[in-house]
Amino acid sequence: MRTLLLLLLLAAAPARAELATLRPFVVVDDAVLRLGDIFEGAGPRAAAVLGPAPAPGARLVVEAPQLLAIARSQGIGWRPVAGADRVVVERPGRAVASAEVVALLRAALRHQGLEEEAEVELQAFAPPMVPQAAFAQLAVEGAALDAATSRFAAVLVVAAEGTPTLRLRVTGRVVPTVPMLVAARRLALGEVVGTGDVRLVRVPASRLRPGAAQRADQVVGQAMRRPAGADQPLLLADLAQPVAVERGATVTMVYEAPGMQLTAQGRAMEAAARGAAVAVMNIASRQVVEAVVVAPGRVRVGAGR
Structure with a gap:
């Protein structure tokens, strides 16, 4: 009789809750x-x-009272040890x-x-987040450009597996750009600029430095009057014809006249560049005359100038 009563009591008792431990940090x-x-x-x-x-890139904090309620509703044998028990889900x-x-x-x-060549600038744009490994499909709807103000607005549609489709309004402005030459590498004082020493970039018109070179033919073959660092704009005022005749150098003086x-x-x-006037002393006569540099180490004097 006692055995039958014990079996009946066990049958009427609730099932034992699963014993579990907390995962304090979850990804x-x-x-x-x-x-x-x-x-x-x-x-x-x-x-x-x-x-x-949580949304991709976001986190969720589950505090102790919520954890206890979940444990009870799901039949989990867990109770908070301290009020600070929590789970952070990322x-x-x-x-x-x-x-x-x-x-x-x-x-x-x-x-x-x-x-x-215009530049498109987004304003106050917070890039939306998508799941780490998901392929995101992007589309733009209702794009409109105001020619008078150069401002635009559109709706960005972001669809990715594992997250609801997002529709975000994006705004910005269109900025006209102009060409500008910058140094492709560091250029030293007196160095003659070659075609591979420069590169063309486009910048907003408002950022174009006064006197900046905008074409390669303005700088190639010119000598640096000041050094320039890589990516530094090249200013026309910092360029000059390369020196063709050094001070104190021996030069060939050429006098040309009809038939002679x-x-x-x-x-x-x-020192002087090609095409510049320079004072030259005739070594034989010691007379100083004015000449024009026509080539490295060569000057022209007299009627042929």
Whole structure:
């Protein structure tokens, strides 16, 4: 009789709760949060869905009272040891690249008069987050460009697996750009600029430095009057014809007249570039005359100037 009574009592008792421990820090990749994500040893109910996971790139904090309520409702044998018990849930994410958005906007605004070389600037743009490994599809809708103010607005649509489709309003402005030459490497004082020493960039018209070179033919073959660092704008005032005759150098003096050409050796009294006037002393006569530099180490004097 006692044995039968004990069996009846055991049958009427509630099932023993699963014993579990807390996971204080959790990283989830799924769109939902499951019981097994926050409790170690949740047993058969580990796959039970508790609710949506945080948005990609965001976190969720589950405090002790909520954890206790979840444990009780799911039959988990867990109680908080201290009021500070909590679970931090994070979901990895990656930001949509601003460059991708700009490329879509360029394509959409080109039909509304956007110049190919203009710069598209986003204003107050916070890149939306998508799941870390998800493929994101981007689209632009309703793009409109105001020609009078150069401002635009559009709706960015972001669709990615594991997250609801996002529709964000994006705004910005179109900035005209102009060409500008910069040094491709460090250029030393007196160095003659070659074609590979410069590169062309485009900058907003408002950022073009006064006197900056805008064409390669303005600088190639010129000598640096001041050194320039890599990516530094090249100013016309910092360029000059390279020195063709050094001060004190021996030069060939050429005198030309109809049907006659005479040459003599001279010494340059100063440095000069091609086409510049220079004082030259005839080594034989010691007479100083004015000449014009026509080539490295060669000057012209007399009627042929």
